[in-house]
Amino acid sequence: MPKKLILLIGAPGSGKSTDAKLIAEKHTGKVTSYSTGDLIKDEIRKETGIGNIAKSFFEKGDLVPTQVIVELIVDAVKKAPTEVVILDGFPGKEKQLQYFCDYIFKNDKISILSVLEIKVNDDLAKERWLASGKSEEIFEHEMRSYKGSLAEIEAHYNDKHTLTVIDGERDLDVVIADIDTYIESICTSI
Numbered sequence: 001m002p003k004k005l006i007l008l009i010g011a012p013g014s015g016k017s018t019d020a021k022l023i024a025e026k027h028t029g030k031v032t033s034y035s036t037g038d039l040i041k042d043e044i045r046k047e048t049g050i051g052n053i054a055k056s057f058f059e060k061g062d063l064v065p066t067q068v069i070v071e072l073i074v075d076a077v078k079k080a081p082t083e084v085v086i087l088d089g090f091p092g093k094e095k096q097l098q099y100f101c102d103y104i105f106k107n108d109k110i111s112i113l114s115v116l117e118i119k120v121n122d123d124l125a126k127e128r129w130l131a132s133g134k135s136e137e138i139f140e141h142e143m144r145s146y147k148g149s150l151a152e153i154e155a156h157y158n159d160k161h162t163l164t165v166i167d168g169e170r171d172l173d174v175v176i177a178d179i180d181t182y183i184e185s186i187c188t189s190i
Helices: 016-026 036-046 049-059 066-079 094-106 122-131 136-159 172-186
Strands: 003-010 031-035 084-088 110-119 163-167
Touching: 003 016, 003 066, 016 031, 016 084, 016 172, 031 036, 031 066, 036 049, 036 066, 049 066, 066 084, 066 094, 066 110, 094 110, 094 136, 110 136, 110 172, 122 136, 136 163, 163 172
Parallel strands: 003 084, 003 110, 031 084, 110 163
Antiparallel strands: none
16 A cells, blocks of 8 residues: 655745644654754764765755755655655755656656645744744755745646645644645545
């Protein structure tokens, strides 16, 4: 049975990581949540081969090379303890999208159920980012990277009828309720 993958994309500071964690907590034992950033940080902390490669990119706010990140994600999703997996922060660029789509096309172990884009305005994203204690310089760098590929990513998933936009500017409990209702409507196993 293939893993059912839900991708959460959004600007830095959009709240996608928090959203994913809260949904997984609500459906403990049925939904696993992974953050692309946390997966990378874990590899860096463990000083694995992938971690050492990723470290120099990650510390500057640059995106980790596509092949490395896709291998890391695929491995984590395949090993997830649940059938449904929410992954936030991926894809972050068009090349990742293409590489991952090629993998999914050739492999029956993972199927993408949906892509949820958590939309917030730039000012709110920056305010949230800075409130979490991260630097403005890294925010600006990540925001440029995100916006540089967003149109292609949106177009791809719109064409596949898998993109749904969620207004992330509302209260957290309202956003979570919207995401949860949507996920329950597309996934009968939770």
